[in-house]
Amino acid sequence: MPQQPLYHTNPDRDVPWNGLPLLPINEELYKNVEIYEQLGRAKEAMGLLAGRSVAIPNQAILINSITLQEAKDSSAIENVFTTNDDLYQAFSDSRFDVNVSAPTKEVLRYREAIWKGHAYLQEHGAFDIDYFINLYREIKEARDGIRPPFATTYIRQAGSGPNAGKRIYTPPKGKEVLRKKLQNLVNFLNDDSIPPKEPLLKMAIAHFQFEAIHPFRDGNGRVGRILNIHYLTQAELLELPILYLSRYIIDHKQEYYDTLAGVSQRGDWESWILYILRAVDSTARLTYRKINEILEAKETILDAVEREQNFQRPGQLIDAIFVQPFTKVSHLTDADLYAENTARNYLNKLHEMGVVEKREIKGRHYYKNHELEQILSF
Structure with a gap:
């Protein structure tokens, strides 16, 4: 008597495989x-x-x-x-x-x-x-x-x-x-x-x-x-x-x-x-390395921002721009970090420092974190 296979394969790729074996497998x-x-x-x-x-x-x-x-x-x-x-x-x-x-x-x-x-x-x-x-x-x-x-x-x-x-x-x-x-x-x-x-x-x-x-x-x-x-x-x-x-x-x-x-x-x-x-x-x-790179980039930017001494709650600000690659003023105001004018001024200062790039797309302003995007895209 021939030995039974450990797994019954699909006999015909042109026919629905209704005989797909149930789990668990051998x-x-x-x-x-x-x-x-x-x-x-x-x-x-x-x-x-x-x-x-x-x-x-x-x-x-x-x-x-x-x-x-x-x-x-x-x-x-x-x-x-x-x-x-x-x-x-x-x-x-x-x-x-x-x-x-x-x-x-x-x-x-x-x-x-x-x-x-x-x-x-x-x-x-x-x-x-x-x-x-x-x-x-x-x-x-x-x-x-x-x-x-x-x-x-x-x-x-x-x-x-x-x-x-x-x-x-x-x-x-x-x-x-x-x-x-x-x-x-x-x-x-x-x-x-x-x-x-x-x-x-x-x-x-x-x-x-x-x-x-x-x-x-x-x-x-x-x-x-x-x-x-x-x-x-x-x-x-x-x-x-x-x-x-x-x-x-x-x-x-x-x-x-x-x-x-x-x-x-x-x-x-x-x-x-x-x-x-x-x-x-x-x-x-790879994800472990990306996490480390994100944290290193965040700390480097935070050090630069803290040296400026022109920002309130700089740690929370830098956290906010690392949550996603594009940040808007509303992200900071919705999180109750700053009033609208303060949020806009701080993001513009980060743009002047080269931390983010300010972009206008269809009448809306965005602040792009190139460091974060580069890490994620690798």
Whole structure:
């Protein structure tokens, strides 16, 4: 009698994979030395990041700056592009529906989805199907939910090569099929007794499973990438959702799609999990460096401002210009830091010192922090 495979792969990429195996997967698929060595490196990097992030007095510096860049990078993976200036300007205005391009709006909705999903989990304490539907609706500004039974989605080869446009994967089809597989994923995420015990391994497996289910008409990649960070905060590896893998995926985009396909076509979980663990390792160390660079830049500027002796509450002023790359007078007045004239005078003085660049865009004045933008863009 032939030996049963450890994982039942997709027999036909042109047919909906309704036989996508439920979780958990067989532990033999990921229990090997190479994976656990890389897991150790990723956990070390996560520990560095977690320790550094909680030591920052003003968490808004991380919350706004890093999540904005993630929103831009993750959307770029799906070919939704905007410029840094357009994004930062629109975010600083807090009026996303006025004179804002469609791609910029979509990027800002992604950022909103990160925080609404985070708040949802804090309120409900666990993942559920509505968590995924809410993320999708926020990102896509949609009202529908799980794909209806008649909707068939195909994943096609990207690029311009000879195989461009070729169908490489067909996700499961049928509303009840999708709901059953999503509920299985929810149970896997919420139940710590279901192996693997290591949260980073569980995150990697869950990310593949969500992308394979592909429950929505669009936006599945972005929902899946938000799931990554929300799972890590739920598992208490991080206090805040500040570890985002999109930059790594952009830099290793073909490998991302190749290793995803490797699981469905060959049952190659090892390559996929190693890819995600390397992404976590690299991204955690990069984010750790960015935090240090932001704090160093902030302290250097604060020293220069304090030497001027012409500013009240200089520490709070410099904190404010590091919350996001574009600062407006209203940001300082809304925070009750200064009266309007004082806020304007101080920002103009920072412009004269070369700390920020004053810009007028469509009749509005913005003060751009080049140091912060440069750190975030790296």
